[in-house]
Amino acid sequence: MAIEQRVLVIDDDKINLKILGDILRDEINVMVATSGTQGIRKAIDYQTDLILLDVLMPDMDGFETMNQLSRNSKTSSIPVIFITALDDSRNEEKALLMGACDYIQKPLNASIVKARVRLHLQLVKQRKMLEELAHIDPLTSIANRRKYQDTMVDVWQSAVHKHGCLSLLIIDIDNFKHYNDCYGHATGDSVLKKVADVLSDKIDSLGLVARYGGEEFVALLPDISTEEAQEIAKWCQQSIEGLHLSYQHDNFNGDITVSIGGATVFPTPNCQPDIVFNEVDERLRDAKNSGKNKVLWVEKSTMNTAV
Numbered sequence: 001m002a003i004e005q006r007v008l009v010i011d012d013d014k015i016n017l018k019i020l021g022d023i024l025r026d027e028i029n030v031m032v033a034t035s036g037t038q039g040i041r042k043a044i045d046y047q048t049d050l051i052l053l054d055v056l057m058p059d060m061d062g063f064e065t066m067n068q069l070s071r072n073s074k075t076s077s078i079p080v081i082f083i084t085a086l087d088d089s090r091n092e093e094k095a096l097l098m099g100a101c102d103y104i105q106k107p108l109n110a111s112i113v114k115a116r117v118r119l120h121l122q123l124v125k126q127r128k129m130l131e132e133l134a135h136i137d138p139l140t141s142i143a144n145r146r147k148y149q150d151t152m153v154d155v156w157q158s159a160v161h162k163h164g165c166l167s168l169l170i171i172d173i174d175n176f177k178h179y180n181d182c183y184g185h186a187t188g189d190s191v192l193k194k195v196a197d198v199l200s201d202k203i204d205s206l207g208l209v210a211r212y213g214g215e216e217f218v219a220l221l222p223d224i225s226t227e228e229a230q231e232i233a234k235w236c237q238q239s240i241e242g243l244h245l246s247y248q249h250d251n252f253n254g255d256i257t258v259s260i261g262g263a264t265v266f267p268t269p270n271c272q273p274d275i276v277f278n279e280v281d282e283r284l285r286d287a288k289n290s291g292k293n294k295v296l297w298v299e300k301s302t303m304n305t306a307v
């Protein structure tokens with residue numbers, strides 16, 4: 001078991017907590033809670049990887065605790081193993097039907113508890129790896145469109161809540177089709193990787209950069225003002241031109257460049273991220289139609305005036 005993984009044991013009996021702690025502590029990080037309420041709070045605050053849950057507890061029993069964990073989006077994906085002295089297959093069935101991943105009966109057998117916890121932590125690790133892979137663009141190794149969309153929802157809600165701003169850039173490589181036609185897709189792919197590296201170096205510490213599709217990238221910059229975001233956009237544009245990825249096509253002889261559309265908005269509950277995206281996309285098209293290799297900004301978003 002990896003030591004960085006955390007298991008939360010919820011049991012009203014302190015002797016049981018000590019026994020389980022002693023069984024598991026040499027291999028994993030064990031946190032304890034002596035009631036359902038305390039356990040739910042710790043699961044939310046620490047985002048533990050696994051929960052061992054006692055069934056019989058005063059006030060809130062294990063089933064009610066499980067019920068509340070399942071209904072909370074911050075804890076619903078944490079697997080729960082029920083631990084109880086109840087020798088009752090109906091309770092076992094009830095726990096499993098409620099979504100428990102396993103059920104261990106007391107008296108506890110140390111090696112069985114360890115083996116089951118180890119197995120479920122391994123499954124958690126594999127699930128997290130798959131989730132991570134599902135959010136990565138395999139060619140450039142930066143985030144993909146799905147990750148951008150998920151992150152946008154979170155960032156948008158957070159900005160609404162804090163009355164904060166966020167900036168959005170859409171970055172598109174100019175004449176990329178010509179480049180691919182001239183040099184082939186393998187060389188085109190190497191350009192995508194180099195552009196992604198430049199964007200990632202600059203933006204990773206400030207927000208999220210993702211490959212939206214084809215030769216188009218998006219940068220999501222929470223709490224970044226118009227002036228800062230415009231500077232970042234300019235820097236990206238100049239740095240990519242500065243790579244001097246030169247090519248010739250028909251009468252053109254020059255370096256790979258990008259066009260960028262951008263906006264800074266203060267999200268409101270009644271507006272959707274798509275509105276801003278479409279406005280930025282329109283500015284990107286304007287940039288493409290007016291000579292390329294430039295940054296154009298949404299001067300006055302329809303959703304608010306804070307640009």
Ligand SMILES: [Mg+2]
Pocket residue numbers: 011012013054055056057
């Ligand atoms: Mg108990």
